[in-house]
Amino acid sequence: MNKFHLLQFHALLQREILEHRNMFIMAPAILAGLILLFSVWAMTRMGQDTVSISIEYMALLFDGLSPLEMAPMFMIPAIPFIGIFYFCAIIYLMNSLYQDRQELSILFWQSMPVSNLNTVLSKLVTIGMVAPLFYIATMFALYVIALFWLAILGWSYDIEVAGLGYMFLAAVVSLIFVYLSIVTTALWLLPTIGWVVLFSAFAKRTPILWAIGVFILVGFLEEFIFGTQFLGNFVQSRSTPTQYLILDFQDVVERLINYDMLFGIMVGSILLAGAVYMRRFID
Amino acid sequence: MKNIILKNRYTLLVTVLTVYIVVLVIEGFITGRQAQVLDFENPFFDLNIKDLEGLRERRA
Numbered sequence: 001m002n003k004f005h006l007l008q009f010h011a012l013l014q015r016e017i018l019e020h021r022n023m024f025i026m027a028p029a030i031l032a033g034l035i036l037l038f039s040v041w042a043m044t045r046m047g048q049d050t051v052s053i054s055i056e057y058m059a060l061l062f063d064g065l066s067p068l069e070m071a072p073m074f075m076i077p078a079i080p081f082i083g084i085f086y087f088c089a090i091i092y093l094m095n096s097l098y099q100d101r102q103e104l105s106i107l108f109w110q111s112m113p114v115s116n117l118n119t120v121l122s123k124l125v126t127i128g129m130v131a132p133l134f135y136i137a138t139m140f141a142l143y144v145i146a147l148f149w150l151a152i153l154g155w156s157y158d159i160e161v162a163g164l165g166y167m168f169l170a171a172v173v174s175l176i177f178v179y180l181s182i183v184t185t186a187l188w189l190l191p192t193i194g195w196v197v198l199f200s201a202f203a204k205r206t207p208i209l210w211a212i213g214v215f216i217l218v219g220f221l222e223e224f225i226f227g228t229q230f231l232g233n234f235v236q237s238r239s240t241p242t243q244y245l246i247l248d249f250q251d252v253v254e255r256l257i258n259y260d261m262l263f264g265i266m267v268g269s270i271l272l273a274g275a276v277y278m279r280r281f282i283d
Numbered sequence: 284m285k286n287i288i289l290k291n292r293y294t295l296l297v298t299v300l301t302v303y304i305v306v307l308v309i310e311g312f313i314t315g316r317q318a319q320v321l322d323f324e325n326p327f328f329d330l331n332i333k334d335l336e337g338l339r340e341r342r343a
Contacts, residue, residue, distance in 0.1 A: 198296070198299065202292055214300070218304060221304075228308055228311060230308050230311035230316060231304060231307055233311070234307055234311075237316070263310060267303065267306060267307065270299065271303060273299075274295065274296070274298075277289065278292060278295055280289065281291065281295075
C-alpha cells in the first residue's frame with residue numbers, strides 16, 4: 001500500500017465522518033450534555049452537607065488505589081455512551097451501502113478511482129475504530145469537566161481532594177478499556193456486521209426487513225435441508241457481552257486470538273466479500 | 284461459473300448465503316458444536332420446542 005492509497009483511504013474515512021457527524025459527534029456530545037445537566041440538577045437537589053460528604057467519600061475511596069484495578073468501575077458510567085454507539089452503529093451499517101444507491105451518489109463515487117473493496121473497508125474501519133474515538137473523546141471531556149467541578153466544590157468546602165486525582169486516572173484507564181472493548185466487539189460481531197452490510201448493499205428498499213426476514217428464512221431452510229440449527233446456535237454463542245468486554249489488559253490477547261474469534265472473522269469475511277461484489281449492481 | 288454467480292444480485296446473494304451456511308454447518312459438525320433449539324429455562328415453566336411430546340405428556 002503506497003502513500004496514494006493511504007491518503008485515499010484517509011479521505012474515505014473523512015468522508016464517512018463528515019457525512020455522519022450527527023451520529024459520531026453530535027450524539028455523544030448531546031448525551032454528555034444531558035448527563036452533565038442531570039448531574040448539576042441532582043447536585044442542586046442535594047444538601048450542602050450531602051455534597052461535601054459525597055466528595056470526601058469519593059476522594060477517600062480512590063486515594064492511593066491502583067487506577068488499573070479501579071478502572072472497571074468506570075465502565076458503568078460508559079454504558080449510556082456504549083448503548084447510543086451501538087444504536088447508531090446499527091443505523092449506520094444498515095444505511096452504509098444503501099443510502100448512496102438511493103441518492104445515486106454511488107454513480108459519482110464509482111466514477112472516482114476508489115474500489116468497492118476500499119469503500120466497504122472504510123465503512124468497517126469507521127464503525128470499528130474511528131467512530132468510537134469520538135465517543136471516547138466526549139467521555140474524556142465529560143470526566144475532565146466532572147473532575148474540575150468536584151475539585152472546585154471540594155476546595156470550597158475545604159475538603160482534601162487528592163484522591164480525586166486517582167479517581168480521574170482510573171476513569172482515563174477505563175476509557176482505554178471501553179475503546180478496546182468496542183474494537184473487540186466489532187471483530188467478534190463481524191458475522192453480524194457482514195450480514196447487515198450485505199443486505200445494505202442488496203436491498204432496493206427496507207434493508208432491515210430483508211436482513212431479519214432472510215435470517216429467519218435461512219434458519220428454517222437449514223433446519224429443513226440439514227436438520228440442524230447451527231446458524232441459530234452460532235448467533236446465540238456470540239451474543240454474551242462477557243465474550244468481548246475487556247476489563248484488564250491481559251484480556252486483550254485472550255479475546256482477540258482464539259478459535260471462535262478467528263472463525264467469526266472468516267465467516268464475516270464471506271459476507272463482506274458478498275457485499276463488495278454486490279456493489280456492482282446499481283439500480 | 285463466475286458469470287452465473289455475478290449474473291444478478293439475487294444469484295450473488297443466494298451464492299453468498301449458501302457458502303455461509305455450508306461453512307457454518309461443516310464447522311458445526313467438525314467441532315461438534317451443540318445444535319440447540321429454543322430452550323427457554325426459567326423458574327416458572329420449561330419450554331423446549333424439540334420436546335413437544337414431553338410437553339404434551341406433562342400437560343396431560
